[in-house]
Amino acid sequence: MTLSALPAGALALALLSHATVSAMPEQPHALTLDVHVHDGTVEIRLIGHSPRAQAVSYALEVTGQSTSRHRGATTLAADTRAVLSTMRTNVGADWCVRLAAEEEGRAPYEITRGPCAAG
Template identity: 45%
Template sequence: MTDLPVDRALRLEVTDNEDGLIQVRLSALSPESQKVSYEIVTQGASRSSHRGNTTLAANEPATLSTISFSYADNWCVKLNAVEESGKSYDLQEGPGCG
């Protein structure tokens, strides 16, 4: 799991279930109402991407996306997020991200 500073609205949780699947959960918690956009790219046995835009309510936890994909030795999950203020950040997790 990627622990974020409190000034970031999005959080990326990645779990290797050891059953051949990697599970990804994109969650949100913002101290203020704001619009966010994001793109998640997963690489494992295959590659996929998911984009979204949403408005977050202040102090309301939300799950924005859940993704499962097949394990590969070089799996990687990348998130690019842009908040309404213009602040952007990239998060990544997995042995294939380096």
């Protein structure tokens, strides 16, 4: 039996069974960095924002003239922007901000800002 001999509903089903369904685009990360440099000082805000409520954990490290670290875990409310951490430090020419983050149901990721991002 050829496809043209099938009833219309069966033909549609046969065609759909061979179609590939493209995956939905991946959502942006729930954790982001807002980094501002002014007069030798860097200010970092760790921002949490997710379309759904979810648990997140993070390790934030800022290196410059000294090293500062902050670790945390929290549950983000759906569609609510929150500042999870603010750090401010004096930096020289070489500074680096590193965020290691984990979200429910996603692979861990890292975000890097500063001159270390180029290296």
